[in-house]
Amino acid sequence: MDIKLQQVEYAYAKGTPFEKRALYNVNMHIQSGTYQAIIGHTGSGKSTVLQHFNALLRPTSGTVVIGDRVIEAGKKQKNLKEVRQKVGIVFQFPEHQLFEETVLKDIMFGPMNFGMQEAVAKKRAEELITLVGLPESVLDKSPFDLSGGQMRRVAIAGVLAMEPDVIVLDEPTAGLDPRGQREIMDMFYALHQERGLTTILVTHSMEDAARYADYVSIMHEGRCVLTGTPTELFSDETKLREYRLELPRLVAFQRKVEKLIGEPLRELSLTEEHFAKQLAAYIKAGGRA
Amino acid sequence: MMEKMIFGRYIPGESFVHKLDPRAKLLFVFGFIIIVFLANNAITYGILISFTFLVMLLSRIRPYFIINGLKPVLLLLVFTFFIHILFTKEGDLLFELGFLKVYEEGLRQGIFISIRFLVLVFMTTILTLTTSPISITDGLEVLLNPLKKVKFPVHELALMMSIALRFIPTLMDETDKIMKAQMARGSDLSAGPMKDRIKAVVPLLVPLFVSAFKRAEDLATAMEVRGYRGGEGRTRYRQLNWQLRDTVILVALIGLAVGLFLVRG
Numbered sequence: 348m349d350i351k352l353q354q355v356e357y358a359y360a361k362g363t364p365f366e367k368r369a370l371y372n373v374n375m376h377i378q379s380g381t382y383q384a385i386i387g388h389t390g391s392g393k394s395t396v397l398q399h400f401n402a403l404l405r406p407t408s409g410t411v412v413i414g415d416r417v418i419e420a421g422k423k424q425k426n427l428k429e430v431r432q433k434v435g436i437v438f439q440f441p442e443h444q445l446f447e448e449t450v451l452k453d454i455m456f457g458p459m460n461f462g463m464q465e466a467v468a469k470k471r472a473e474e475l476i477t478l479v480g481l482p483e484s485v486l487d488k489s490p491f492d493l494s495g496g497q498m499r500r501v502a503i504a505g506v507l508a509m510e511p512d513v514i515v516l517d518e519p520t521a522g523l524d525p526r527g528q529r530e531i532m533d534m535f536y537a538l539h540q541e542r543g544l545t546t547i548l549v550t551h552s553m554e555d556a557a558r559y560a561d562y563v564s565i566m567h568e569g570r571c572v573l574t575g576t577p578t579e580l581f582s583d584e585t586k587l588r589e590y591r592l593e594l595p596r597l598v599a600f601q602r603k604v605e606k607l608i609g610e611p612l613r614e615l616s617l618t619e620e621h622f623a624k625q626l627a628a629y630i631k632a633g634g635r636a
Numbered sequence: 637m638m639e640k641m642i643f644g645r646y647i648p649g650e651s652f653v654h655k656l657d658p659r660a661k662l663l664f665v666f667g668f669i670i671i672v673f674l675a676n677n678a679i680t681y682g683i684l685i686s687f688t689f690l691v692m693l694l695s696r697i698r699p700y701f702i703i704n705g706l707k708p709v710l711l712l713l714v715f716t717f718f719i720h721i722l723f724t725k726e727g728d729l730l731f732e733l734g735f736l737k738v739y740e741e742g743l744r745q746g747i748f749i750s751i752r753f754l755v756l757v758f759m760t761t762i763l764t765l766t767t768s769p770i771s772i773t774d775g776l777e778v779l780l781n782p783l784k785k786v787k788f789p790v791h792e793l794a795l796m797m798s799i800a801l802r803f804i805p806t807l808m809d810e811t812d813k814i815m816k817a818q819m820a821r822g823s824d825l826s827a828g829p830m831k832d833r834i835k836a837v838v839p840l841l842v843p844l845f846v847s848a849f850k851r852a853e854d855l856a857t858a859m860e861v862r863g864y865r866g867g868e869g870r871t872r873y874r875q876l877n878w879q880l881r882d883t884v885i886l887v888a889l890i891g892l893a894v895g896l897f898l899v900r901g
Contacts, residue, residue, distance in 0.1 A: 364647055364701060403816050428822055436820040443810075444817040446842035456839070460822030491846065505821065 348414040348433060348512045348545060350377040350400055352571075355409035356420075357395055369395040371569045372409075377513075382539050382546045384556035384577075387566030388591045393517075393549045394439075396566065400515050400547065401434035402427045414512075432461040435511030439518050441502035445490040450476070450501050453490055457509040468508065475504040480530060496527050503531070507538070513545040514538075520555075532559065553595040557581055557617040565590055578615050597622060608634070646768050651696040652881065653766045658775030660882035664889055665763050671893045672752050677901040681751050687892055688755050695766050702761060709757050713750050720746035769801035774874055791867025799855070807848070814843050 357370040369392050377383050387393050398404040399411050402418055411418040413430050435457075438444070447453035454472040459465065476483055479500040485493065490501055503519065516535060520528035536559050539546045550556055556563050557577045565573040565580065567590040573580060580587070581598050594602070597616060604626070605611050612629060616622035648654075653661075675681050692699060720742055727741035764772070777794035784790050815825065818839045825836045 364698070365645075398816065401820060403819060428824065431820055431822055436817075438813065438817045438820070441817065443843050443847055444814055444821070444839075446839045446846075456823070457821035509821065 349379050349412070350414075350434075350513065350545075350547075351375070351410075351412040352396070352399060352406075353410040353412070355396075355399060355406040355411060357399070357404060358407050361407055369569055370406075373569075373571045375564060375571050375574070377545065377547060379512075379545055380543050381561045382536070382548070382559055384548045384550060384560035384563045385566060386550060386553065386556050386563060386592060389551075391566040392569040393566050395569075396571075397436065397515050397517055397547065397549050400513070401431045401436055403431075403436075428461065432509055433511055434513040434515060435506040435509050436515040437503055437506050437517065437519050439521060440499075441506070441519075442495060442498035444502055444505075445498060448489060449487055450490050450493070451486040453501060454486075454505045454508050457505050461509060471508045471510075472504070475507055476501075478507070479504045479534065496523055499523065499527075500531070511544075513547065515547045515549070517549045518551065519548075520552075535559075553581070553593060554597065557595040557598065565592065567591075577617050581617070582615050645765065647697060647765050648768070649696060649766065651694060651766065653691065653695040653762065655881070656766075656885065657876055657878050657882045658767055658771040659778055659876060659878070660885055661763055661767055662772070662775045662779060664885055665759055667886075667889050667893070668759050669756060671889070671896060672756060674893065674896040674900055675752070676748075677899075680896050680900050681748060683892070683896060683899070684755050685751065688758050691759065691762055695762050697762070697765055702758070702765070706757060706761065713753055716753065717746045717750045720749055769804075770798060770874070771876075773798040773801065774876060778876060791870075795867070803851070807844070810847060811840065811844060814840055 352373050352375040355370055355373045355375075356368075359365075359367045359369055373392075373396060375396070385393050385396065395404065399406060400413065402411070402413065402416075402424060405411075405418055405424065406420045408420045410420070414433060416430055418424060418430075445453050447456060451469065451472050454475060455465070455468040458468040458471060463471075472486065473483060476486055481497060481500055481504075485497070485501070490498055493501065499519075506514070514535070519535070520531050523531065532555055535546060535548075538544050539559075546559075548555065548560065560577055562574060563577050563580050564571050565587075572590060573586065581595060584594055584602075587594060593599075595617070597619060601612065601616055601622060608629075612625055614621075614625060616625055672684060675684050692702065721738055722736070722742070724742035724745050725737070725739055727739050727744070730738045730740055730743060732738070767775075773794050776797065777790060780788070780790045780793070818836070819825070823836045823839050825833060825840070827833075
C-alpha cells in the first residue's frame with residue numbers, strides 16, 4: 348500500500364495565539380513493500396508527519412493518499428477505522444497504552460475493535476506473543492506485573508495483531524537495553540521481509556536507518572529536505588551536518604580507516620558484516636581497493 | 637477540541653495586567669467577586685461591564701480570543717437565563733404563549749444574573765490568562781499565610797497546587813498521546829453510539845491513572861533525594877515585589893465599590 352504526502356502543511360492549534368506550524372510543504376512517497384526511515388533532529392516534525400500516515404492528524408493544507416483513500420485538507424472524513432487497521436502505528440513508549448486485565452485481552456483489543464472474531468484474535472495473540480520473544484505463560488498475567496521491556500513487547504504485539512499492511516514505528520527501541528533494541532529491530536526487519544510489510548521507521552538512530560532502510564528521508568525544520576538510499580545520503584557528510592545530523596558510527600569509522608590507509612574503500616559499508624568483508628578483501632588483495 | 641480551551645491557560649505578555657503582583661491580582665479578583673453583588677440596576681451593571689472591558693483592554697489580549705474560548709460557558713449562561721425567565725413570576729405579565737408566561741421581573745432578573753455571571757467569568761479568565769500558574773500559587777501562599785495560626789497547612793496546599801498546575805499540561809499531552817495510540821488500535825472516542833463512546837473511555841483512563849501513580853512516585857523520590865523535608869525553614873527563590881501599580885488597582889477597586897454603592901438603587 349503506497350502512502351503519498353502531497354504538499355502537506357500542518358499547524359497545531361490553528362487560529363489561536365498558541366498556533367504552531369509543524370510542517371511546511373512536505374512531499375513524500377512511500378512505496379508499497381519498502382522499508383523507509385525518517386530521520387531528523389529533535390523538533391524537525393518527524394512525529395507530526397507520522398501521525399498523518401493513518402489520519403490521526405489531518406493536514407491543514409495539502410493531500411495525503413493512503414492506499415486508495417484520499418485525505419484532503421478541510422474535508423470531513425468518515426470511516427477512518429479502515430485506514431487505521433491497514434496502517435498500524437507503534438508509538439514512542441507504547442507500553443503506556445496497555446490497560447486490560449490480562450496481556451491476552453490487551454493484544455486482542457485492537458483486532459476486536461476492527462471486527463475480528465474472538466477465537467481468531469486469540470490465536471493471533473498466542474502466535475504473536477512468541478514472535479515478540481515472550482513465553483506464552485505471560486498471556487494470563489496482568490500487563491502491569493511485567494517489566495518495562497516486556498510491556499513494550501506486549502504493546503508491539505497488540506499493534507501487530509491488527510494485521511496491518513503498513514507498520515509505522517516511532518522510535519520503537521527508545522529506552523531499551525542494547526540487546527533488547529537489537530532483538531526488536533531484527534524482529535521488525537524479519538517481518539518486513541517475510542510478510543512484505545511496508546515499514547516506516549522514525550528514528551534518531553543513524554545506525555538503525557543505515558542498517559535496515561531501503562530509503563531514508565531527512566526532515567529538517569518541518570520540511571522533508573532529502574530522500575535517497577542510505578548509501579547516497581550517508582556518503583555526503585557536509586549535507587548531513589547542515590541538517591545537524593551525524594554520520595552512522597560505522598561510516599565515521601570507515602572514514603577514519605580510509606584516512607589511515609590513505610585511500611577510499613570501494614563501497615560505503617552500512618553494516619558491520621559488510622565492512623568486515625570489505626576490509627578483509629582489501630587486506631587479502633595486498634592493500635589495494 | 638482541547639486547543640480552544642482557555643481555562644487555566646497562561647499567555648505570556650508584557651501588558652499592565654501581566655506585570656501586576658499576583659497578590660494584588662488575587663485580592664482584586666476576590667474583591668471584585670464581592671463587589672459584583674452590589675450592582676442592582678441598569679447603571680450599576682453598565683459600570684461593571686465597562687470596568688471589565690477596561691481591564692480586558694489593559695491586558696492586551698484579543699477580545700475575540702477570550703470570547704471564543706468562553707463559548708462553553710455561554711451554554712450555562714443561556715440555561716440560567718431561561719430558568720430565570722421561566723420561573724420568576726413577579727411584576728407585570730409581558731407576554732404569554734400557551735403555558736409559557738414571561739414576567740417583567742423574570743426578564744430583568746435573567747438579564748442581570750447573566751451579566752453578573754459573565755463579568756465574573758471574564759475577570760477570572762483574565763486573571764489566569766495573564767498570571768503564570770506558579771505566581772498564582774506564590775501569591776496564594778502568601779495571602780493564606782495568616783491561616784497558619786489556626787494550624788492550616790498552607791505550605792502543603794501551595795505545594796500541591798503548584799505541582800498540580802505544573803502537571804496539567806503534561807497530563808494533557810499524555811492524554812492526547814494515549815488517545816491517539818488507542819485510536820490507532822481502532823478505539824474511537826468521537827464516533828459511534830453513546831454506549832461505545834463511554835466504553836472507549838476505559839482504555840484512556842486506566843493508562844492515565846497508572847502513569848499518574850508512577851509519576852507521583854518518581855517525583856516524590858526525586859524531591860526527597862534533593863533534600864525536601866517540608867515547608868519548615870525553606871527560603872524562596874521567587875520573590876514577590878509589590879509596586880505602586882498594585883496599590884493603584886486596589887484603590888481603583890475600592891473606588892468602584894464606593895461608586896456602585898452610591899448609584900445603586
